[in-house]
Amino acid sequence: MSARTVKLAVIPGDGIGPEVVAEGLKVLSTVAPAHGLALDTTEYELGAKRWHATGETLPDAVEEELRGQEAILLGAVGDPTVPSGVLERGLLLRLRFSFAHYVNLRPVRLYPGVRTPLAGVAPEDIDMLVVREGTEGPYAGAGGVLRKGTPGEIATQDSVNTRFGVERVVRYAFAKAAERPRKKLTLVHKDNVLTFAGELWQRVVREVGAEYPQVTTDYLHVDAATMFFVTQPERFDVVVTDNLFGDIITDLGAAVAGGIGLASSGNVNPEAEFPSMFEPVHGSAPDIAGQGKADPTATILSVALLLEHLGYAKAAAQVETAVAEDLRARADSGAVRSTSQIGDDIARRVAE
Amino acid sequence: MSARTVKLAVIPGDGIGPEVVAEGLKVLSTVAPAHGLALDTTEYELGAKRWHATGETLPDAVEEELRGQEAILLGAVGDPTVPSGVLERGLLLRLRFSFAHYVNLRPVRLYPGVRTPLAGVAPEDIDMLVVREGTEGPYAGAGGVLRKGTPGEIATQDSVNTRFGVERVVRYAFAKAAERPRKKLTLVHKDNVLTFAGELWQRVVREVGAEYPQVTTDYLHVDAATMFFVTQPERFDVVVTDNLFGDIITDLGAAVAGGIGLASSGNVNPEAEFPSMFEPVHGSAPDIAGQGKADPTATILSVALLLEHLGYAKAAAQVETAVAEDLRARADSGAVRSTSQIGDDIARRVAE
Ligand SMILES: CC(C)[C@H](C(=O)O)[C@@H](O)C(=O)O
Ligand SMILES: CC(C)[C@H](C(=O)O)[C@@H](O)C(=O)O
Numbered sequence A, B: 001m002s003a004r005t006v007k008l009a010v011i012p013g014d015g016i017g018p019e020v021v022a023e024g025l026k027v028l029s030t031v032a033p034a035h036g037l038a039l040d041t042t043e044y045e046l047g048a049k050r051w052h053a054t055g056e057t058l059p060d061a062v063e064e065e066l067r068g069q070e071a072i073l074l075g076a077v078g079d080p081t082v083p084s085g086v087l088e089r090g091l092l093l094r095l096r097f098s099f100a101h102y103v104n105l106r107p108v109r110l111y112p113g114v115r116t117p118l119a120g121v122a123p124e125d126i127d128m129l130v131v132r133e134g135t136e137g138p139y140a141g142a143g144g145v146l147r148k149g150t151p152g153e154i155a156t157q158d159s160v161n162t163r164f165g166v167e168r169v170v171r172y173a174f175a176k177a178a179e180r181p182r183k184k185l186t187l188v189h190k191d192n193v194l195t196f197a198g199e200l201w202q203r204v205v206r207e208v209g210a211e212y213p214q215v216t217t218d219y220l221h222v223d224a225a226t227m228f229f230v231t232q233p234e235r236f237d238v239v240v241t242d243n244l245f246g247d248i249i250t251d252l253g254a255a256v257a258g259g260i261g262l263a264s265s266g267n268v269n270p271e272a273e274f275p276s277m278f279e280p281v282h283g284s285a286p287d288i289a290g291q292g293k294a295d296p297t298a299t300i301l302s303v304a305l306l307l308e309h310l311g312y313a314k315a316a317a318q319v320e321t322a323v324a325e326d327l328r329a330r331a332d333s334g335a336v337r338s339t340s341q342i343g344d345d346i347a348r349r350v351a352e
Helices: A018-029 A048-052 A060-067 A086-098 A161-180 A195-209 A222-231 A245-257 A297-309 A314-332 A339-351 B017-033 B048-054 B058-067 B086-096 B162-178 B195-210 B224-232 B241-254 B297-311 B311-331 B339-351
Strands: A004-013 A037-045 A069-077 A104-111 A129-133 A137-146 A152-160 A186-188 A216-219 A240-241 A263-270 A276-280 B004-013 B039-044 B071-076 B104-111 B127-133 B137-146 B154-162 B184-189 B217-221 B239-240 B264-270 B276-280
Touching: A004 A018, A018 A037, A018 A069, A018 A297, A018 A314, A018 B339, A037 B339, A048 A086, A048 B241, A048 B276, A060 A161, A069 A297, A086 A137, A104 A245, A104 A297, A104 B311, A129 A245, A137 A245, A137 B154, A137 B195, A152 A195, A152 B137, A152 B195, A152 B339, A161 A240, A161 B071, A186 A195, A186 B086, A186 B184, A195 A216, A216 B311, A222 A245, A222 B162, A240 A245, A245 B224, A263 A297, A263 B241, A276 A297, A276 B224, A297 A314, A297 A339, A314 A339, B004 B017, B017 B039, B017 B071, B017 B297, B017 B339, B048 B086, B058 B086, B058 B195, B071 B297, B104 B241, B104 B297, B127 B162, B127 B241, B137 B184, B137 B241, B154 B162, B154 B195, B162 B184, B162 B195, B162 B239, B184 B195, B184 B224, B195 B217, B195 B224, B217 B224, B239 B241, B264 B297, B276 B297, B297 B311, B311 B339
Parallel strands: A004 A037, A004 A069, A069 A276, A129 A240, A186 A216, A186 A240, B004 B039, B004 B071, B071 B276, B127 B239, B184 B217, B184 B239
Antiparallel strands: A104 A129, A104 A263, A137 A152, A152 B154, A263 A276, B104 B127, B104 B264, B137 B154, B264 B276
């Protein structure tokens, strides 16, 4: 097999970001060679430290460089010393928007051996794929403030939903649903209140759904969906939803599937016109940074999503299997391991 | 004690609405006389049936009549035969907005004997009061559609947040928190993404909070809040949040506290310039309508909120105690009772 070299940008970021990214790269570099994959990694220092030092979140020149990469692995950005929103809007969302990451892919799966806060739920009850829109909706940043600081102040926040943006993510979700054994797609929205956006989402799901007669479609209001996440998680297969609802239900999904330490995500541009970006759902957790306490599993599972996106499905499956085995072993042993020990153990399983 | 007569509007509505409202009124009329409360009830037929017959959701003249009442008891409105949004926007939200129900009060409490889907959680772990804003935010109905049905279609949905609207609900929430033993208030928002609205909410909580040094304030992003609802519900005492986030987290709250059949709510205008409206959180459940299968408990607990709002705190406590006893008895007996049997049993306990 002749090796293909993939240009991978690495953004370790803040807090536990560098620690978990190191383990992700460890596993990636273990699995890659056997699949003919060589990595040309470039590290970018972005996040709180850079912002404090230079006031920059994402300089244009860095964005241009990133654009020339094939994929991005990101740890976590954010720190309590940076005002809320600065790094989120200026770095993370800017990357998602600039690189048209219109599919924010978030598997929600309960691995055997993992403890869920739900009573009487088995691994086979929780196995869904949330396809969250990633480039518009209430995340557009539209809105503003009038008469700030006065009794007449008004702040608006506008959700922007386009046919173009909704259709592309809905098409992706149907294609995914058609590949899965259960072939079910649930739209989550709030169309009885957000009538303008809701009607567009419903209509697009109906129209695209007509091309997928083998896929069963369902609809739930977001409030009802959160109930069913905890009372009937087996109800869900593929879920397609807007940017904000997707943010909310995937954190809830992470919680029911054993916690944010295991939740992976991909910010995907399916056409590969731009580099896709893979990151754990968790944040930078500054309280435990630098102590080797962070669980790198979410990052390692994000590496599996990265491999699959790059076309290395077998390598991805190998990583996922290694993680599943490690999670089962954890349940048995109960031993506390450091971040790098978990990375070592998973890498070892991958190598076997 | 000289009797006071309260003018109460009753909107039974659709589906199971009339059944559960009948039980709410049964309990109300049992408890009222001993507390010197007489009721002058007027029933209004609003909902799906009226809309089908006349095309009306809430005629102006009916709204005017309702304005002259002191309180409203509502069952549920909605039916699959009515397009999504018509009754929600045209009736329910119109009442909330017209009558300045800026406090949407939703207790989330796990009663002893009630099964929660969460493992290892005890009643004392779930006892919160969600104060949801009820008159603005993404529920404002602002937004629109351009180029409908074409590839260039765009649908917007605007969240409207005013200093006036945010401050009044935040003040109410602090006052409630100050009355409770734990004196803790958690703001739930998404200020790292919805920066315009989020900053206003944060600033108002900070400013009003300065007047309540005895109340501890906390902040959580809405996505994190849904996680903590299932992993650490004991973290919450009073929660204040915007209209949409409140909608979502109170359904989740209902789920963890034993289900939507027990979740009560008040749409409150604290100054009593307009009639406040009390309703179960659940919907019209047309699939079980007319079969005596609906649980009237949420409506009966909403009657307790109504009594408290009218100044009959002792009567409210009596109803709540009767419900708590009934819920405990259910856990022991496991017998299946009809809607009216549950109402009878709770009314009997109230009368004792
Ligand atoms: C950090 C924040 C901007 C982000 C989001 O809201 O999308 C995070 O919560 C996530 O889910 O990736
Ligand atoms: C029916 C709907 C408009 C309503 C809401 O979204 O407020 C309901 O979900 C609720 O929580 O009372």
